[in-house]
Amino acid sequence: MEPARRDLARMLQWAFAAFAALNVGLLLNGSDATVFRLMAIVGYGAGAVLSVVAALRWHAFGRRLAIGLHLALAPLQFVFSIAESIALVGIPLSLTILARCKPRFPLMSPRTRRVWLTLHVGFSVGWLGVALTMTALAVTGWAADSHAVRRGAYEVLHVVDLAVAIPSMALSIVTGLVVSLGTKWGLVRYRWVLTKFAISVSIPLVAGTVENALADELALRTVDPAGRPGATGIALAACLGSFTVALWTATVLSVVKPWGRTRWGQRVSSSRAAPAPAAPGRPGRMRNRSAGITPGQETPAN
Incomplete structure (x- = not known):
């Protein structure tokens, strides 16, 4: 990941940690939708802690942690919004973090x-x-x-x-x-x-x-x-x-x-279709290969 993109992703992790901590404070003051409120408090509490860990350990496993965290939180925050509607703001924030992390999966x-x-x-x-x-x-x-x-x-x-x-x-x-x-x-x-x-x-x-x-x-x-x-x-x-x-x-x-x-998608397709650079070799051997002659089959000079 490029340094500028990496730094921005880390900054977004800190922003999400602050957002999650704010939501925990707001959720503690309510009493309606008790089940969803408890789910949101646990979810945002864990999200705040894991976001800080990801930001501090970005060069080790922080990026992978951020990807897993926001893949889960992106849809779950709609459930959290039942107790506190400000949770909806976290959905685009999580999606932005995922986009910046450029996750790749097998x-x-x-x-x-x-x-x-x-x-x-x-x-x-x-x-x-x-x-x-x-x-x-x-x-x-x-x-x-x-x-x-x-x-x-x-x-x-x-x-x-x-x-x-x-x-x-x-x-x-x-x-x-x-x-x-x-x-x-x-x-x-x-x-x-x-x-x-x-x-x-x-x-x-x-x-x-x-x-x-x-x-x-x-x-x-x-x-x-x-x-x-x-x-x-x-x-x-x-x-x-x-x-x-x-x-x-x-x-x-x-x-x-x-x-x-x-x-x-076009960039990914172009990068996969681009031919790999030829391995360095001796010029004489490369000319023989281009002419269809394999090593050991050179025609002896008269």
Whole structure:
């Protein structure tokens, strides 16, 4: 790794350690979402300590430690954001650190690849199904004339979001990272893979800010039998519908695999295709080889 890139990666590790310590302080002051709050306190506490170790031991094993740490924290921080929404800021920070570290992984064996690909497809299909279900619940809550149906739709939507959507989302992203980094496709070599990854990361960011705020407002508003979803109900249905469309787009990209390589992928392809420099040798021997004569078969001079 170049010195400038290495120094910036170390600085980002210190920044993340400070960010994680700040989050631990904020999480200690709350009392709601107890399970997720405890998970975030443990996760960010370990993240702060390991980030400091990685920054101090960068020339030894710090870079590898940083790669493993942020591969885990990049999706997990969406789960942490349930207790404290500022955790969403850590997702792009972790992804930036990973990009600066330029991780390289050995290719998986065919059997291992099939296992991880099966897991990724299963969790991704589950995530898409959950998005469709939540969209249907949002539309039902907005269109229902009965207070019981309206209130029940938003209550079920909240339960599905916490119990099913968040685990499906996190597991889909984690398995997708493993499949991309452990195969020839890579994460940034092909435009369709990079687009899929951008979709997968953008949905948690929007869900943690816009969708959660809309769902919480509707849950409070519909406690009153006279309360109506109104424009907020339409906004929530549109938000969840956009998630469904985005996930269908990611599914199509996985099947069609359109476009070509990114500039990073072109660089990797060019470096692999470049011929290796010839080994130094005696000029006479090189001329003989170029003429198709192997050593020991030289024609004797007359």
